[in-house]
């Protein structure tokens with residue numbers, strides 16, 4: 438097989454046609470419905486217990502932390518009302534070994550210590566704080582919730598793998614670590630980053646219909662009417678039933694098609710899954726999320742190398758290390774105006790000298806990988822729109838792939854147009870991806886505030902027996 442033939446084959450495998458978009462979207466709608474049914478399905482469709490929409494008039498001072506990727510973020514948010522807010526925040530890189538340790542204490546004590554120091558930096562001495570500070574905990578992993586302040590981790594995703602957390606409620610684990618340091622903080626709400634994004638964006642833009650993350654992982658949240666969620670029938674407290682309130686649903690749709698009925702998975706996607714800490718899970722996420730895009734490129738290059746089509750007679754050991762290329766590689770390669778950047782990148786990172794043919798090949802592969810990710814990404818959006826009969830609105834989007842991968846947004850809009858056939862000027866597309874407000878900080882603060890208010894008013898924040 439020649440290099441041209443190999444590339445043509447890869448191109449065919451990575452290209453998502455309009456017919457495929459439609460087939461995947463239709464199956465996606467079925468899976469969203471199945472996930473919300475009493476028996477459940479692949480997509481967890483987690484009721485978040487975030488009830489009702491923010492009004493934009495919420496006020497107060499709240500702490501928020503965000504755990505979901507490579508950094509821990511701690512935020513102090515002041516909600517000012519009228520859809521306005523201000524905040525100060527700090528980022529702390531999570532040391533690599535803590536992401537795969539064998540006890541939760543190491544990670545949660547690390548969080549608590551940084552939180553403690555942050556509070557001191559903001560408020561001065563701890564004993565000057567009169568009443569415990571309410572904290573919204575953005576935990577961006579699939580956590581099953583029977584109330585707003587609980588979250589039992591279903592499975593780690595995005596390469597995290599710490600023993601002793603799956604199957605446990607992460608809120609008391611965090612609260613215990615906080616209590617050890619006697620920091621006056623109450624964890625009042627557990628939030629997914631998509632739910633936070635949804636709420637933060639709705640606080641300042643009433644046209645928001647969903648909150649989406651295209652980052653290290655992928656996921657989406659939207660509002661459904663609590664009474665219409667089949668798996669909650671009989672479990673909702675009376676006040677929620679009577680008021681028929683909207684509730685945010687954290688879909689966890691990275692798990693879409695784990696049964697592998699429609700996704701056009703390639704041998705590279707299958708290898709990524711097989712070698713991951715949780716094979717058989719997050720099939721959709723493993724094809725499109727930032728954690729995996731560089732790995733797809735690396736595996737394609739290794740495959741071509743094994744067929745003696747590229748990097749001939751070169752020692753490629755550094756490239757053979759799993760995850761040797763993060764998503765910034767395909768992203769920077771596609772973005773490079775001067776393609777000699779690709780030569781330098783391969784030489785500096787992997788000590789590989791590339792030819793001009795290889796340079797163009799690598800660039801074209803990055804376009805294919807990025808385009809596939811963007812096109813597949815919108816199937817989740819289109820499915821939520823179809824399920825909720827949304828024909829217009831803003832999809833509040835955040836995450837490193839959305840913010841930094843070149844052309845992601847325009848490719849996503851093109852694919853949405855392929856599905857919905859608006860065929861007008863792209864700026865007039867009725868459904869638009871919009872850059873989101875800070876979901877994990879501001880969103881968590883608004884949710885903490887909404888929760889406090891509900892509790893003050895004696896309203897429910899969880900299933901019948903857990904009020």
Ligand code: BGC
Nearest residue numbers: 577578579594650654655656
């Ligand atoms: C997690 C979700 C999260 C998404 C984006 C996924 O791996 O399961 O909870 O919303 O990543 O951060």
